Amino acid sequence: MSITVSRTTARKQRPADAPTGRPAGRRGQRSWKGYLYALPALTVLTLFILIPLGQVVQISLYHWDGLSASTWAGAANYAEIVGDPLLRDGFVHSLVLLLFYAAVPVALALVLAAATTRAARMRGVSVFRALLFLPQVIAQVVTATAWTAIYAPDGVLNQMLEAVGLKSVTRAWLGDFSTALPAVGLIGTWLEVGLCLVLFTAGIGQIPRELYEAAKVDGAGAVREFFAVTLPGLRGQITVALTLTVIAALRTFDLVYVSTHGGPGNSTSLPAYQIYNRAFNTSQVGSACAIAVALTLLILVLTFLITRLQPDETEEGS
Amino acid sequence: MNDRTPAPRRRGTRRRRYAAVALAAACLTAAAACAPGSSSGSGDGAAKSAGPVSTDPAKAGKVTLTVWDQNTDPGSDASTKALNKAFMKKYPNVTIKRVSRSFADLKTTLKLALSSANPPDVVQANQGYPDMGTFVKAQLLQPVDRYAKTYHWDTAYPAQLLDLNRFSGDGKTWKTGNLYGVSQTGEIVGVYYNKAKLKSLGLKPPQTLADFQTALAKAKASGLLPLSYGNADKSPGIHLLGVVQALTAGKSEVRKLVFSEGAKWTGSGTVKAATVLRDWAKKGYLTQGFNGQSKDQAAAAFAEGKSLFLVDGTWQAAGLATKMGAEKLGFTALSPKAGDTPVTQGGEGLAWAVTSKSKHPDVAAAYMNFLVDENGMKLSADYGNLPALPPASYSPRSGTVHADVLAAWKSVSEKDGLLPYLDYTTPTFYDTLTAAVQELMAGQISPEKFGQTLQTDHDSFLKSR
Numbered sequence: 174m175s176i177t178v179s180r181t182t183a184r185k186q187r188p189a190d191a192p193t194g195r196p197a198g199r200r201g202q203r204s205w206k207g208y209l210y211a212l213p214a215l216t217v218l219t220l221f222i223l224i225p226l227g228q229v230v231q232i233s234l235y236h237w238d239g240l241s242a243s244t245w246a247g248a249a250n251y252a253e254i255v256g257d258p259l260l261r262d263g264f265v266h267s268l269v270l271l272l273f274y275a276a277v278p279v280a281l282a283l284v285l286a287a288a289t290t291r292a293a294r295m296r297g298v299s300v301f302r303a304l305l306f307l308p309q310v311i312a313q314v315v316t317a318t319a320w321t322a323i324y325a326p327d328g329v330l331n332q333m334l335e336a337v338g339l340k341s342v343t344r345a346w347l348g349d350f351s352t353a354l355p356a357v358g359l360i361g362t363w364l365e366v367g368l369c370l371v372l373f374t375a376g377i378g379q380i381p382r383e384l385y386e387a388a389k390v391d392g393a394g395a396v397r398e399f400f401a402v403t404l405p406g407l408r409g410q411i412t413v414a415l416t417l418t419v420i421a422a423l424r425t426f427d428l429v430y431v432s433t434h435g436g437p438g439n440s441t442s443l444p445a446y447q448i449y450n451r452a453f454n455t456s457q458v459g460s461a462c463a464i465a466v467a468l469t470l471l472i473l474v475l476t477f478l479i480t481r482l483q484p485d486e487t488e489e490g491s
Numbered sequence: 492m493n494d495r496t497p498a499p500r501r502r503g504t505r506r507r508r509y510a511a512v513a514l515a516a517a518c519l520t521a522a523a524a525c526a527p528g529s530s531s532g533s534g535d536g537a538a539k540s541a542g543p544v545s546t547d548p549a550k551a552g553k554v555t556l557t558v559w560d561q562n563t564d565p566g567s568d569a570s571t572k573a574l575n576k577a578f579m580k581k582y583p584n585v586t587i588k589r590v591s592r593s594f595a596d597l598k599t600t601l602k603l604a605l606s607s608a609n610p611p612d613v614v615q616a617n618q619g620y621p622d623m624g625t626f627v628k629a630q631l632l633q634p635v636d637r638y639a640k641t642y643h644w645d646t647a648y649p650a651q652l653l654d655l656n657r658f659s660g661d662g663k664t665w666k667t668g669n670l671y672g673v674s675q676t677g678e679i680v681g682v683y684y685n686k687a688k689l690k691s692l693g694l695k696p697p698q699t700l701a702d703f704q705t706a707l708a709k710a711k712a713s714g715l716l717p718l719s720y721g722n723a724d725k726s727p728g729i730h731l732l733g734v735v736q737a738l739t740a741g742k743s744e745v746r747k748l749v750f751s752e753g754a755k756w757t758g759s760g761t762v763k764a765a766t767v768l769r770d771w772a773k774k775g776y777l778t779q780g781f782n783g784q785s786k787d788q789a790a791a792a793f794a795e796g797k798s799l800f801l802v803d804g805t806w807q808a809a810g811l812a813t814k815m816g817a818e819k820l821g822f823t824a825l826s827p828k829a830g831d832t833p834v835t836q837g838g839e840g841l842a843w844a845v846t847s848k849s850k851h852p853d854v855a856a857a858y859m860n861f862l863v864d865e866n867g868m869k870l871s872a873d874y875g876n877l878p879a880l881p882p883a884s885y886s887p888r889s890g891t892v893h894a895d896v897l898a899a900w901k902s903v904s905e906k907d908g909l910l911p912y913l914d915y916t917t918p919t920f921y922d923t924l925t926a927a928v929q930e931l932m933a934g935q936i937s938p939e940k941f942g943q944t945l946q947t948d949h950d951s952f953l954k955s956r
Binding site for chain 2: 232235238242350438455
């Protein structure tokens with residue numbers, strides 16, 4: 174067991190275990206010097222991320238058209254996010270997308286990855302991985318355009334459905350109020366499943382074979398092996414995969430911008446799309462910034478919760 | 492085997508968190524020293540707009556004129572290039588630096604360019620509150636009234652075309668006050684028809700909404716798709732509604748609605764138009780799955796002879812004529828009653844305007860005049876554009892769609908039949924209206940609810956103004 178634990182903990186816990194039992198004075202001195210070394214990075218971070226972030230927060234407290242003088246808005250822009258059904262729905266839509274972008278790909282990739290562990294050695298694994306990763310490499314605008322063609326009333330999807338006698342279910346998938354959001358979501362699933370699978374197969378490769386052999390000796394079947402060995406061994410990768418896919422889901426913009434413009438109606442309108450639209454099209458820069466701040470906070474909270482979901486490795490390991 | 496205790500780590504992260512919050516707060520207070528936008532808009536535009544006008548750019552010395560336009564489609568790109576070349580040939584001391592952006596790119600970048608220290612001299616500004624209104628409010632454009640007098644723009648253009656380029660000095664009221672630009676091209680939305688198909692159904696080109704609906708029903712009965720319509724891009728919904736509403740509500744009502752002169756979107760004319768649209772969708776007069784079909788797909792289907800009608804703007808004429816043949820394609824604008832002046836929505840191309848910070852406003856105005864005088868209009872027409880003021884020398888061959896388009900534009904623009912685009916109503920109206928049209932036509936909301944949705948947007952605009 175010790176091999177696995179040291180591997181997983183080495184990844185993220187070094188600063189935490191170092192100070193234990195050190196005298197407080199030395200520790201304080203050490204951290205000062207540490208900050209000095211971090212100064213160049215901190216300067217860049219402050220200049221290009223923290224200050225703009227501060228400005229976004231500041232602008233979000235004003236009514237501003239982007240050009241003329243602004244007027245103080247206080248929390249009005251934030252109140253609007255709660256009060257305006259259009260904005261509120263946008264956030265609800267992104268939560269629905271979480272299912273398609275994060276939950277489904279992670280679950281699907283876990284099953285697929287577990288299946289591949291049963292195969293002892295595969296030829297051409299790198300090619301397979303590259304292919305799986307392809308959706309991540311293609312520009313999202315291209316992805317969106319291609320999927321729009323697939324979902325079109327006379328697109329490939331409807332042609333296939335017709336060919337198997339399902340003409341009654343054919344529809345304009347992106348133009349139908351009931352299917353537009355799931356249709357966009359499925360593009361997300363397609364995008365993210367490859368990423369998760371590549372992460373997980375790489376992770377499984379790092380799990381010592383002895384564990385699998387031990388499981389076999391103990392008489393564990395495929396399912397038992399998955400839950401006893403594969404899943405615990407992949408905890409780190411699952412956290413990473415969830416973090417990446419959740420962020421991807423919440424900041425989805427290009428897909429919607431290209432494929433539906435938020436429509437039909439507002440059924441695929443998302444916060445990121447609203448931010449763009451308000452900042453550049455409707456001269457509501459303050460409101461756009463408020464949505465941006467809210468979205469950032471939501472992403473921070475969710476990613477924080479994801480790291481919490483994973484029990485401390487130290488407690489697990491001992 | 493692992494003797495680590497998680498507690499110090501937690502305390503460490505908490506400390507770091509406090510530090511981060513403190514740092515963020517520091518940035519905030521630093522940034523909060525001045526409110527956004529407070530430094531912009533030093534109103535020297537007004538000062539410059541006085542004084543005598545020099546109409547001869549040759550006397551201006553060496554001048555570089557930076558011009559931002561949106562003429563990226565083949566016709567207008569070619570005519571702009573030709574006019575720029577001719578201008579520089581006539582005035583060798585003037586160099587025109589042209590920056591051409593697509594409409595969407597221009598919309599997002601022009602604001603930044605205008606508010607920079609060295610803005611372009613001449614820009615094409617989109618009419619309405621979100622663009623021109625915002626620019627005027629921030630005093631980034633200068634009034635061109637004195638140039639309008641000098642170059643007689645004020646008499647050459649019909650009042651309704653000039654008014655679209657007018658704003659009060661504070662940018663809060665549209666269509667009144669100072670003139671901020673002139674337009675080179677015109678455009679209206681109307682009904683394109685396939686002449687052969689119309690004839691085979693035994694029909695004449697429709698003149699009224701009743702004619703049009705009869706033709707739609709007849710085409711449907713014969714198994715032909717009556718009207719090509721793709722609304723995935725959202726903007727075609729405005730066009731289709733506008734064409735119908737112009738007839739059901741009448742021109743004065745539509746103008747009152749768009750220019751906030753007391754009419755209500757919940758009024759019977761608008762609700763009637765919404766009902767008509769919903770019925771067309773219900774009866775299968777429109778392309779199936781229209782909310783998932785793009786406007787280009789709809790236009791292409793019409794050009795291939797798959798439908799009888801297409802409701803679209805005059806900007807489609809050149810493309811459709813190339814595909815179908817100019818003789819086989821017809822264009823018309825509908826009238827409230829047979830024999831009346833047609834009324835339909837439309838407008839003029841983006842206004843050419845002079846920026847407040849331009850160092851050579853007189854040269855800029857001379858350039859604008861070069862674009863919109865008789866010669867400029869003629870050249871624009873030669874490249875397939877519809878000139879705002881068609882010169883007498885421009886006469887496309889009769890029996891072609893170009894002749895139809897010109898005739899429709901002339902009667903609509905000169906006989907007071909031009910209605911504004913509905914999304915001009917408020918800065919957020921484009922979003923509200925396009926989403927509501929999609930909902931209406933998919934049967935998600937009733938025509939009455941449709942009117943209420945639009946009125947709500949309008950009310951909140953009036954309150955905030």
